[in-house]
Amino acid sequence: MNGSSIALFDELAPDYDSHFQVPHRAAYDALAWEASEEVLGRRHATVVDAGCGSGRWGARLVASGHHVIGIEQSPRMAAAARERHLGDGFELVEGGIEDVVLDIRADVVLAMGSLQYTEDPEATICRLAAWTAPGGNVIVLVDSLIALVLELLRAGRRPEALERLHTHRGVWRAAGHAVEHHLLDAERLRRAFALAGLLDVSVRGLLVGASTLGKEQLTEALAADFDAALGRERELASEPLLADLGKQLLAIGRAPG
Secondary structure (H helix, E strand, C coil): CCCCHHHHHHHHHHHHHHHHHHHHHHHHHHHHHHHHHHHCCCCCEEEHHHHCCCCCCHHHHHHCEEEEEEEEEHHHHHHHHHCCCCHHHHHECCCCCCCCCCCCEEEEEEECCCCCHHCCHHHHHHHEEEEEEEEEEEEEEEEEEEHHHHHHHCCCCHHHHHHHHHCEEEEEEEEEEEEEECCCCCCHHHHHHHHHCEEEEEEEEEEHHHCCCCHHHHHHHHHHCHHHHHHHHHHHCCCHHHHHHHEEEEEEEEEEC
8 A cells, every 4th residue: 555545544544434335335345245255154264354444344254253354554544443442353463465474374365445555466466365274265356447437438538538448547536635546357357366376266346337327327226225226236246247347346266275
């Protein structure tokens, strides 16, 4: 995570959870959680949450009986995670996911939105895989390059759309900050997971409706009947050929063994 992204997440930390009350964020968060629960199953797992933020997912995972090692570089996000008082089921490691040293092999390693802020996503995926026990899983959530390009084209912002397409870089503007990050596509994620030695790789698109309906119409549908709209998105996410149309990409791979 670069310095500008640390400053942004520091700024967002006090009310970060509220960002996921917005319908489209609540929707992709719910779908990502469902997919992660499927991978975790009923076992009591050791989970590395790489870029754990304020501990939102850490709290859910601990409540589900898992032991969580959260990695977080933003000081204020780390403080917010500590303030949840999650007990012995949660360990916080302060530092960047590209730098920290973990002497552990986890059942599941998560990077939910953090990978795209690293300097080298492919190298970071290899690090995540190295923290994974034989037969364990790596789960990564990132912004979709193709979905953003389509959103910009729909909005009449063709020069910006082409710039994003050619550079594979996006900019998140929030709280007075503008932070660059990587934009990935399904094929790049599949290659990166394979390069890291991960098997049975799947990539699904979350919120395909953002590309097919448009973000505004999708948001309206979620606000009108969240469960029904989420059900439609769940069905679309199950179609691998539609992955790049999802506003977010969720990639899952298994470590050999």
